[in-house]
Amino acid sequence: MANLMVFDPMRELAALRSTMDQLFDDLFTRQVDWLRGGDWMAVDMYQTDNDVVVKATIPGVKPEDIHVTVNNNVLTISGEVKQEEEVKNAVYHLRERRHGTYTRSITLPVPVEVDKAKAEYENGVLTLTLPKAEAVRPKTITVKAK
Numbered sequence: 001m002a003n004l005m006v007f008d009p010m011r012e013l014a015a016l017r018s019t020m021d022q023l024f025d026d027l028f029t030r031q032v033d034w035l036r037g038g039d040w041m042a043v044d045m046y047q048t049d050n051d052v053v054v055k056a057t058i059p060g061v062k063p064e065d066i067h068v069t070v071n072n073n074v075l076t077i078s079g080e081v082k083q084e085e086e087v088k089n090a091v092y093h094l095r096e097r098r099h100g101t102y103t104r105s106i107t108l109p110v111p112v113e114v115d116k117a118k119a120e121y122e123n124g125v126l127t128l129t130l131p132k133a134e135a136v137r138p139k140t141i142t143v144k145a146k
Contacts, residue, residue, distance in 0.1 A: 041077070041104050049138050052112055052130045056104070059124035060097070066126060070114045077126065078103040110136045 044055045056077055058066065066079040083099035086092075112130040120127045 041102060043077075043104060043106060045106060045109075047109060047132070050132055052108055052110065052132060054106070054126075054128040054130070056126045056128075057124060058102075058121075058126055061124075063121045066121065068119055068126075068128060070108070070112065070117075070130070073108050073111060074105050075108055075128070075130075076103060076105045 042057045046053055054075060058077075058079070061079055061081055065081070066077065069076045069078075078101070080101045081099045084097075108130070111133040113133055114130070116131045118129040
């Protein structure tokens with residue numbers, strides 16, 4: 001015999017509310033892909049004993065069009081992808097490549113020494129190596145036997 005479940009309108013309303021809460025949480029705390037046109041500047045950030053390393057995927061951008069700043073422990077990557085001229089006498093079937101200005105700001109996990117930072121751009125990936133400030137680097141204490 002099949003298991004029957006009693007209809008509970010309050011349970012259904014609670015499920016609907018939970019779904020709506022998740023939707024609004026995604027909308028206001030995380031930029032939703034459809035709202036901003038897709039996630040085209042994905043970023044990885046990790047730290048080692050001495051450095052904070054940030055890798056940002058920025059395809060199709062010239063290095064001279066990328067600007068990187070650190071202010072009050074916030075890293076900002078910005079720049080511009082220039083629009084190519086339309087081909088005259090052509091019928092476009094798709095036109096998805098993005099153009100325009102972009103910016104992404106990330107709070108760094110520890111203070112860094114900006115003057116010693118390195119930035120490399122290869123195959124559409126920007127790699128920033130930001131040395132940690134001396135005060136937050138791990139210290140080793142040598143123990144001597146008597």
